[in-house]
Amino acid sequence: MSPEVISASAPVDTSKQPGRAESRARAARRRKAVVLVARVLLLVAVLGLWEALSRAKVIDPFNFSMPSKVWDQIYTWITHGTALGSLGEQIWVTLQEALLGWVIGVAAGVVFGIALGRIAFLADVLGPYIKVLNSIPRIVLAPIFVIWFGLGPSSKIASAVVLVFFPVFFNAFQGAREVDRNLVSNARILGASDRRVTLQVVIPSATSWIFTSLHVSFGFALIGAIVGEYIGATKGVGLLVAQSQGTFNAAGVYAAMVILAVVALVAEGLLTFAERRIFRWKASDSGH
Amino acid sequence: MSADTSPAIELRGASKTFRTPSGGLHTAVRGLDLTVGRGEFVAVVGPTGCGKSTTLTLVSGLEEPTEGEVLVAGAPVAGVGDKVGFVFQQDATFPWRTVLSNVMAGPRFRGVPKAEAKQKAREWLARVGLTAFEDRYPHQLSGGQRKRVALAATFVNDPEILLMDEPFSALDVQTRALMSDELLELWEGTGASVVFVTHDLEESIALADKVVVMTAGPATVKHIFDIDLPRPRKVESVRLEPRFIEIYREIWESLGEEVRITRERGAAHVA
Numbered sequence: 001m002s003p004e005v006i007s008a009s010a011p012v013d014t015s016k017q018p019g020r021a022e023s024r025a026r027a028a029r030r031r032k033a034v035v036l037v038a039r040v041l042l043l044v045a046v047l048g049l050w051e052a053l054s055r056a057k058v059i060d061p062f063n064f065s066m067p068s069k070v071w072d073q074i075y076t077w078i079t080h081g082t083a084l085g086s087l088g089e090q091i092w093v094t095l096q097e098a099l100l101g102w103v104i105g106v107a108a109g110v111v112f113g114i115a116l117g118r119i120a121f122l123a124d125v126l127g128p129y130i131k132v133l134n135s136i137p138r139i140v141l142a143p144i145f146v147i148w149f150g151l152g153p154s155s156k157i158a159s160a161v162v163l164v165f166f167p168v169f170f171n172a173f174q175g176a177r178e179v180d181r182n183l184v185s186n187a188r189i190l191g192a193s194d195r196r197v198t199l200q201v202v203i204p205s206a207t208s209w210i211f212t213s214l215h216v217s218f219g220f221a222l223i224g225a226i227v228g229e230y231i232g233a234t235k236g237v238g239l240l241v242a243q244s245q246g247t248f249n250a251a252g253v254y255a256a257m258v259i260l261a262v263v264a265l266v267a268e269g270l271l272t273f274a275e276r277r278i279f280r281w282k283a284s285d286s287g288h
Numbered sequence: 289m290s291a292d293t294s295p296a297i298e299l300r301g302a303s304k305t306f307r308t309p310s311g312g313l314h315t316a317v318r319g320l321d322l323t324v325g326r327g328e329f330v331a332v333v334g335p336t337g338c339g340k341s342t343t344l345t346l347v348s349g350l351e352e353p354t355e356g357e358v359l360v361a362g363a364p365v366a367g368v369g370d371k372v373g374f375v376f377q378q379d380a381t382f383p384w385r386t387v388l389s390n391v392m393a394g395p396r397f398r399g400v401p402k403a404e405a406k407q408k409a410r411e412w413l414a415r416v417g418l419t420a421f422e423d424r425y426p427h428q429l430s431g432g433q434r435k436r437v438a439l440a441a442t443f444v445n446d447p448e449i450l451l452m453d454e455p456f457s458a459l460d461v462q463t464r465a466l467m468s469d470e471l472l473e474l475w476e477g478t479g480a481s482v483v484f485v486t487h488d489l490e491e492s493i494a495l496a497d498k499v500v501v502m503t504a505g506p507a508t509v510k511h512i513f514d515i516d517l518p519r520p521r522k523v524e525s526v527r528l529e530p531r532f533i534e535i536y537r538e539i540w541e542s543l544g545e546e547v548r549i550t551r552e553r554g555a556a557h558v559a
Contacts, residue, residue, distance in 0.1 A: 180380075182376050182378050182379075182380045183380055183382060185350055185374070185376070185380070186374070186376060186380035187382075187393070187397070188350065188368050189348060189350070189368055189372060189373065189374040190393055190394035190397050190398075190441065190442075190445065191368075191370060191394055191397035191398040191445065192393075192397040193397075196397055200382075200393075201382070204382070204384045205384075207384075280425070281383055281384040281385070281386075281425040281426075281427070282383070282427065
């Protein structure tokens with residue numbers, strides 16, 4: 001800590017560190033740029049190949065379409081609207097159904113998961129039934145929901161809910177089960193009631209489990225809404241897919257897929273942002 | 289009222305049997321008789337895995353004895369009481385709470401208003417020297433600092449009985465000595481009765497008024513030694529005193545035998 005020590009070590013630092021640190025930083029930046037360029041090249045190559053093969057009629061352009069036509073389709077939808085109305089409205093309808101289904105499915109999954117994780121009696125009674133329900137391929141429920149709830153949004157919300165519920169439920173259940181015994185004992189010693197233990201120990205420690213499932217499950221909610229719309233609806237991106245298919249418009253199907261991918265990516269980005277805010281208490285290296 | 293004259297902790301013929309995952313029965317503690325007076329600092333030593341920790345969980349009310357009685361302040365233990373504080377071997381700070389919020393947890397769980405809890409928590413954080421760290425999360429602290437948070441979080445509840453399960457065993461040697469001194473300082477102000485479980489004989493002699501030697505599992509009391517070293521003690525200097533070494537030798541004679549038994553059993557298991 002004496003000044004001599006500092007001045008003695010300082011020249012060593014200035015002579016070596018900055019040069020090395022700078023070259024290291026430069027190398028890192030270069031690597032980033034190379035990765036980015038390679039990514040873009042790959043995309044251009046795949047799309048270009050598709051376009052070229054399709055134009056050269058190596059693959060049937062009617063069935064496989066081509067990127068330029070897909071882009072034209074998206075452009076037409078944006079500027080002139082779709083046969084069902086404006087494109088924004090279709091996306092909004094689908095997004096609303098997916099979001100509502102997701103919220104309901106997540107809420108139910110978390111509540112049931114935590115409840116069964118905490119109350120052994122409930123888990124023992126309901127466990128087998130939940131396993132049976134989980135083994136049903138839930139996508140086949142979508143037609144039934146259309147019969148039950150009609151062509152409106154509720155049938156799509158229902159199929160989104162059943163898709164979302166199970167992964168969230170199982171993660172919340174696991175999260176509640178794997179709570180550190182020490183933390184629970186500690187909370188009880190400090191004076192926490194059972195309710196407090198659940199709210200202030202079990203749920204916070206299960207959040208990282210629950211969040212893992214949220215990422216996957218929003219995708220599931222979109223799938224539920226789209227499949228529901230595809231089977232029978234009056235509006236939505238799923239119906240766009242069905243209509244494009246009905247008129248042999250391959251570009252339309254691809255265009256709808258691109259739109260869905262963008263929607264899913266934006267939702268994923270928002271979730272990651274929320275997660276970062278919520279998990280400030282975690283060591284940054286264990287977060288990813 | 290007998291509560292005034294009765295000892296802080298009394299175990300009478302307490303036994304605890306667990307069901308193992310394979311379906312067998314494991315007796316951790318058998319026929320345990322132990323009395324801890326008010327304000328007394330008792331250290332419990334014994335071979336690893338002999339059931340020392342089980343004794344603490346019985347006193348805390350986290351577990352019930354299979355047989356026998358456990359009394360705290362003259363009354364039988366029924367569930368977790370509000371007189372008891374427990375410092376665990378592993379980290380038991382809540383990772384999603386800040387340091388201040390961790391120390392506030394106990395009073396808040398017990399219904400103390402927020403402002404008052406915060407003030408009490410700040411006082412204890414000052415006493416363990418973590419005032420500057422109150423907004424940090426546990427993962428941003430060192431092992432010793434996290435232990436200090438655990439101590440503050442325990443002491444803030446004003447426990448009459450303080451149970452400690454090898455609290456410093458995960459720390460490095462220097463930090464451990466510092467923490468032991470700090471513990472003695474904190475404890476001397478409170479008048480709490482302490483049961484301190486450890487496998488470190490030196491630590492137990494340096495800290496305690498009484499050292500209880502347990503037998504190889506199932507644990508029961510083998511010998512109780514009174515430690516007549518004067519207080520206040522400093523852990524690093526007290527261990528150099530001739531009397532300390534004398535006591536050490538005496539207790540080790542008793543403890544060493546149990547350690548040997550445990551080791552031979554372990555060898556038999558392997559063979």
